[in-house]
Amino acid sequence: MDREFLFFNSASELSKTISSFEHSIIICDENIRHHCLQHLEFDHNIPVICISSGEKNKSLQSLEQIWDGLIRFKAGRHTMVFSMGGGVITDIGGLAASTFKRGIPFTHIPTTLMGMVDASHGGKTGINYKNYKNYIGTFVKPSNVYILPEFLKTLEPIHLYSGFAEMLKHGLIADVYYFNSLKQLDLKEVFVETERLVPFIEQSVKLKNIIVNKDLQDYGLRQILNFGHTFGHAFESFFINEHSAHGYFIAAGIVCESYVSLKRQMLSEDMFGEILETLRKHYKKLAIKPMDVQIITELMVMDKKNLQSGISCVLINGIGNAIYGNIISEDEVKEALNFYLSHA
Numbered sequence: 001m002d003r004e005f006l007f008f009n010s011a012s013e014l015s016k017t018i019s020s021f022e023h024s025i026i027i028c029d030e031n032i033r034h035h036c037l038q039h040l041e042f043d044h045n046i047p048v049i050c051i052s053s054g055e056k057n058k059s060l061q062s063l064e065q066i067w068d069g070l071i072r073f074k075a076g077r078h079t080m081v082f083s084m085g086g087g088v089i090t091d092i093g094g095l096a097a098s099t100f101k102r103g104i105p106f107t108h109i110p111t112t113l114m115g116m117v118d119a120s121h122g123g124k125t126g127i128n129y130k131n132y133k134n135y136i137g138t139f140v141k142p143s144n145v146y147i148l149p150e151f152l153k154t155l156e157p158i159h160l161y162s163g164f165a166e167m168l169k170h171g172l173i174a175d176v177y178y179f180n181s182l183k184q185l186d187l188k189e190v191f192v193e194t195e196r197l198v199p200f201i202e203q204s205v206k207l208k209n210i211i212v213n214k215d216l217q218d219y220g221l222r223q224i225l226n227f228g229h230t231f232g233h234a235f236e237s238f239f240i241n242e243h244s245a246h247g248y249f250i251a252a253g254i255v256c257e258s259y260v261s262l263k264r265q266m267l268s269e270d271m272f273g274e275i276l277e278t279l280r281k282h283y284k285k286l287a288i289k290p291m292d293v294q295i296i297t298e299l300m301v302m303d304k305k306n307l308q309s310g311i312s313c314v315l316i317n318g319i320g321n322a323i324y325g326n327i328i329s330e331d332e333v334k335e336a337l338n339f340y341l342s343h344a
């Protein structure tokens with residue numbers, strides 16, 4: 001677990017906890033300032049560093065803007081930096097704090113489902129550099145993660161479904177019972193009654209932490225968290241100009257990687273059918289055409305996680321049991337893509 005992983009029932013409870021720190025600075029973006037920060041009330045003035053929202057601003061320029069703010073607001077080891085936002089803010093805020101004066105304390109306050117179940121846990125911080133995603137970063141865990149589920153009420157549905165795909169992934173790689181309970185959720189209901197998500201967020205965090213604590217720096221086991229991401233990243237690059245979100249590509253990646261697992265007889269027809277049905281229910285199919293198969297395959301060959309010997313992919317040996325480091329052939333990739341475009 002993170003040193004302190006806490007759920008809050010109200011904005012005032014969270015405000016009180018933030019106020020209790022001797023010297024605090026908040027990092028956020030303009031959407032968080034408008035939708036989340038305005039609900040908090042502090043008993044003294046807390047400086048805010050606000051950067052522009054979105055993946056394209058997870059950049060060196062925004063990092064400099066944050067470092068400048070930390071200098072202006074006299075941050076030091078006595079300071080607690082609160083990075084409050086989605087994965088973009090927690091990644092860049094964690095990087096800014098973990099490098100400023102060789103590292104000052106920081107706490108994540110995730111405001112997206114992706115942030116609550118995934119991005120704010122596990123100690124990866126980072127920015128994109130030129131066209132390279134997450135190439136500059138550190139492995140430093142936050143001092144605390146504070147979660148106020150009601151922040152999810154203003155989040156666009158696209159971002160709720162995006163985070164949910166990572167939750168399904170957690171079940172598929174590590175916990176069949178969790179996957180089964182996620183399958184039964186009525187998302188339209190729980191995305192409104194957000195407090196009902198608490199046990200599910202807790203379980204995702206628990207599963208992620210078990211994996212990360214065995215391999216913080218990502219040399220082995222942690223790679224299982226990339227299930228769905230070998231195909232998923234290629235889809236994300238291919239559809240770079242579409243208005244979508246990461247989890248939608250991961251959902252499609254999960255279908256393809258489950259299909260490869262089926263073909264390798266690691267997954268039964270029944271299990272594969274269950275996975276396919278669950279993903280179909282929540283995620284619209286990506287608009288891939290037969291002529292795109294070659295380009296997507298080439299994108300996968302170029303992916304940074306690939307070894308010289310081929311495309312490395314996480315597969316599942318039954319639901320709840322992932323295996324990393326499988327080298328899959330271009331023919332297997334094409335077969336999975338052809339399955340996806342004709343059946344998924």
Ligand SMILES: NC(=O)c1ccc[n+]([C@@H]2O[C@H](COP(=O)([O-])OP(=O)(O)OC[C@H]3O[C@@H](n4cnc5c(N)ncnc54)[C@H](O)[C@@H]3O)[C@@H](O)[C@H]2O)c1
Binds near residue numbers: 030031036113162
């Ligand atoms: N460090 C990790 O382990 C890890 C894991 C997964 C993802 N990530 C990173 O996370 C990023 C994606 O995170 P994300 O999906 O949270 O996207 P995001 O941070 O871009 O947030 C999505 C959008 O929602 C807005 N927003 C956030 N909270 C809101 C709220 N409560 N109400 C209204 N609007 C709100 C944001 O301003 C943004 O426009 C990627 O950069 C990815 O690399 C990191």
Ligand SMILES: [Zn+2]
Binds near residue numbers: 166229246250
């Ligand atoms: Zn992901």
